[in-house]
Amino acid sequence: MPIDTAPRYDIYGGIHKGLRLALAHLLLRIGSADFADLRATAELLADLRAQLALSRAHLAHEEAHIHPALESRAPGAGQRLEHQHRHHEVRFEELADLIARLEVAQPGARPAIGHALYLAFSLFVAEDFAHMHEEETVTGPLLQAHFTDADLQAIEFGIISSLTPEENIAYMRLMLPAMTPAERLALLAGMKAGAPAEAFSAVIELAARPMLAAHDFAALVRGLGLGLAA
Ligand SMILES: [Fe+2]
Structure with a gap:
């Protein structure tokens, strides 16, 4: 694959690197967790819930700020991404359900539910990594073809200024x-x-x-x- 040695403004780069780091770290923690340890599990699940809320909100930011801009210049280009976001929503519901089950499970059932959560989360991470890869290798260059760096920076600052x-x-x-x-x-x-x-x-x-x-x-x-x- 050719590598652009004079890179343009990368609207996805920073946040996606952050999401990858956080998700990879959580995957490691869930994989090595002792689910018999109630306090450690409660802390892990609180961190997981907080991360899933950030991941979910990130999709909403892209839908509110990036997809309309993309659609205005390249009609139809955002449809696959929207479809992938809807699929992520199904995963968020599955993960929320497993977290809730683990929180109230009897001690004997906790390791099995914890392992199911690990597998479900690993699948979400795999799908999200593939999705973000598509955004950075397909959608990013398309945005760069249709917008100036200043336009893209303005879209990103629009997202940042919408945050609490x-x-x-x-x-x-x-x-x-x-x-x-x-x-x-x-x-x-x-x-x-x-x-x-x-x-x-x-x-x-x-x-x-x-x-x-x-x-x-x-x-x-x-x-x-x-x-x-x-
Ligand atoms: Fe996305």
């Missing part, structure tokens, strides 16, 4: 550790220039500082020209 402050921090905590230093710096430099100062500073203190390794955080602070202690 808490949602914004939750997505930034997924994305920042998953991105390359250069991608991270570009995203936050854009935010520093365009977002309200309090929102930018919340991202630095509540997402970047706690989620990045000390040397990555220090490099980011230097790159952004911030006078902060690392």
Whole structure:
């Protein structure tokens, strides 16, 4: 496959890297969980529920902000994606059902339900990874053919500005550790220039500082020209 060495604005790249990291980490945790440990299981299931809510909301953001733009320039191009999103909805319901069953299961039944949850989640992750791959290899180039980088950036900032402050921090905590230093710096430099100062500073203190390794955080602070202690 040819590789574009002068890449254009990638609307999917950062958030999809964040989702992949979070889903992979959860898959590992569910696979190695001791479902007899009630406290650890409750914590794991709360984290899983929170991640599934973010994954579900991400689909809604694409449907509200990206698909209408895509359809306006390339009619029909969003239909396969919408179909895949509807299929994801079925998976979200199946996972919610397994989580609820595990929460009330008798001790003897917990390992079997936990394993069923592991398998169901692995299938969702596989399907979501394939879906995101299609978005980045098929839909992304199509968007780049029909929109300028500035248009695409405006669509992405439209999504970001539709989030509550808490949602914004939750997505930034997924994305920042998953991105390359250069991608991270570009995203936050854009935010520093365009977002309200309090929102930018919340991202630095509540997402970047706690989620990045000390040397990555220090490099980011230097790159952004911030006078902060690392
Ligand atoms: Fe999608």
